[in-house]
Amino acid sequence: MSREEMTLERQLDWLYGIQRFGVRPGLERIEALLARLGHPERRFRSVLVGGTNGKGSVAASLASVLQAAGHSTGLFTSPHLTHFAERFRIDGEPVAGSELLTALEEVRPHAEAVEATFFEVVTALGCLLFARAGVNWAVMEVGLGGRLDATNTLSPELSVITNVGLDHTEILGDTLDAIAGEKAGILRPGRPAVTGVAPSLWPVLEQKGADLWALGRDFVFEVESLKLTGTALRLHWLQHDLPALTLRTPLLGAHGASNAALAAAAALRLGVGSEAVQRGLIATRWPGRLEYLEARGQGWLLDGAHNPDGAQALADTLGTLGLRPVRLVFGASADKAVTEMVQILGPVASDVVLTQARWSPRAADQAQLRPAWEAQGVPVREAASPAEALALAAAGTKQAAPIVVCGSLYLIGEVRGLLLEEGAEARERWQ
Template sequence: MHPGLGRVEALLSRLGDPQRAFRTVLVGGTNGKGSTAASLVAMLRAGGVRAGLFTSPHLTRFTERFVVDGAELPEAEVAAALAELRPHAEEVGASFFEVITALGAELFRRAGVEVAVMEVGLGGRLDATNALDPVLSVLTNVSLDHTEVLGDTREAIAREKAGILRAGRPAVTGVAADLRPILRAEGADLWALGEAACLNVQWRGWDGSDVTVDSPAGTVTLRTPLLGAHGAANAGLAALAGLRLGLSAGEVQAGAQ
C-alpha cells in the first residue's frame, strides 16, 4: 500500500463528504492520544455539545472505535453503514484504516454529531484522519515510535506528526520545546503547555492530581484521575483544547469529573 490521502479522499467523496457535516478535532502524538481525546469529548459533552469519538485500535469490540455521546454505536448500525461503504472502498482500493476512518465520518454524520474528535492512527501527515479538515489540532508529545515508517529521529517524527496542523488555525501541544520550531513551521496558531499556557500540578497520590491551566483563553483547575506526569499533562492539554473550542472553565471542570 502506497502512502497518501488520495484513496480516503476519494472514498469520502463517494460518500458525499460526510466530514463536512461536523467540526473535526484531530488528536495526534506518540503517547496519550486516546486519553486526551476521551477527556476532551467528556468536556464537550459537559458543554452540551453532541460529540463523537473515533479511536483505534479496539480492544474487544469493533464498535469501540465509534462513540457518540459516551455510548458505542449499535453493532447493527455500524454493520449496515459498512455494507453500504464496502463497494466504494473496493473501487478505490482503500486500506482497512482508510475504510474505518471514512466509516467513522459517515456514522458521525448520520448520528448528527456536532464535533468529532478523531484520534490519529500513525504519524499524521499521511494518516487517513488527516483527510478531515480540523478546526483544532492537538499534538500531545513526540518521541521515537514507528521509526521504520516515520523516521529515525525525533525531528523527523515531529515533522510527520506536525502534518495535522493547519496554517492559521488553532492548535495546542505538549511537545517538548526543542521540537516546537518544527511545529511552528506549519503556520498554525499554536499554544504550547509551558509557553502560551502554564501548567501547574498538585499530586493526589492514587487519586490522581489537581491540574491548573492558565492560558490566554482563561484559567481552569480540574481534578483528574489520570496518574503520573503524563496523565496530568494529557488532562491539561485536553482542558486547553476545550478552552480553545470555546468551552467555559466550568464546562471543562465538569467534564473532567
C-alpha cells in the same frame, strides 16, 4: 446469534481480512472513498489529535468536555480493546451493531473499488457514522504520523499534537525532528493548535503557520495530588488572559495531568466554558490506560504502555504512587523497542510473568521477551496465554500493591475482558 449479528460478523470478517495488506500511507484512497460516500466528513466540525503517546487520552478527555458543554460529540479512537464498535463513540457510548452494519454495507463496495486499507475503511466508517448521528463535533485520534494519515483528509477546526517520541521510525523517520514534521501535517495555517511537544520541536511545528499554544510557553500545570482514583492539577496561563483552573481527572500520573491540561487548553480555545471543562474532565473514561480495577480479590493496574516513553510514564507514576516494586504481567509486540522498555520497567518490578496476546500476530513470544528481563535480574515466569498469566500472577498471597499488566494494548484488551468477565473479540488483530 441473530441474523443481523451473523451478517455483521461476515462484514467484520471482510474488514479484518484486509489488515493483511498493511499500512499504505497516502490520502488518495481515503479522499476517493469519502467522495464516493458523499463527503460525510464535511457534515460536522472536527478536531484532530496526534502524537506519539497520550493522543487517545487527550481525545477522550476533549470529547467528554465537549459533551459536558452540551454538544453532541463523536469520538474516534484506535485500536479498540475488546470490541470493534469501541472505535466509534457517540456521546460516550459505542455505536449500536445495527448502525455499524448499515454503515459497513454502504462503505464496503466503495472501499473495494478504491482498494482502501483497513484504517482508511475504519476512518470512513467513523465519518459516516458521526454524520448520520448528527454530531456537532467529532474528535478524531490520528492513526500513524499525521501528514499522510487517513484522518488528515478532514478539515479540523483545531489540532492537538501531544508529544513526539521515537516510534514507527521505519515509516516516520529516525529523528525526532523528522517525526515531528510528519505529525505537524495535521496543523492548519491560521487555525488554533495546542501541543505538549518538547521546546526543541516548537520550531518544526511553527513552520506550518498554525496559531500554536505550547505547554511550557503559553500554559503550565502542577500536580496537586495523585491517587489511584485520579489526579488533581492546577492549570496556569503564561501568555493569555485566562483564569487559573483547578482540574480533576481520572487519568493518572504527570503524563495524565499533561494530557488533561492539553484537552482543557483545546476546549477553551474552542470556546467551552471553564465549568464545562471541569465537569467534562472528571467524567472522562479511558479504559486500559493506567486503569485501576479490582477483580479476583486483587487490585490490578492496566496500562497499554507500548514504547519506551510509555514505559517511562508508567514507571514514574508507580514511583509517585509509592507502589514500587510491583509484580508485572508483560507482553509486547515483536516490532517494538522491547529491550529499552524492559530497561525502564526492570527497576520497578519485583518479578514478571511473561505472556503474549492470543489474537495479535505481532506479539512476541515469551522466549523473545525473557532475555531482556533476565538481563535486568528480574525473576521471570512464563504463561502460555493471558488467562494463564493472570492466574499465575494472582496465585498465592494477595499482592499489597496492584499487579500491573502492560506492554501492549492488544494484551490489555484481552486481559480486561477476562478480569471483567466481558469477553473479547476472537479475531486476529494487526491494527
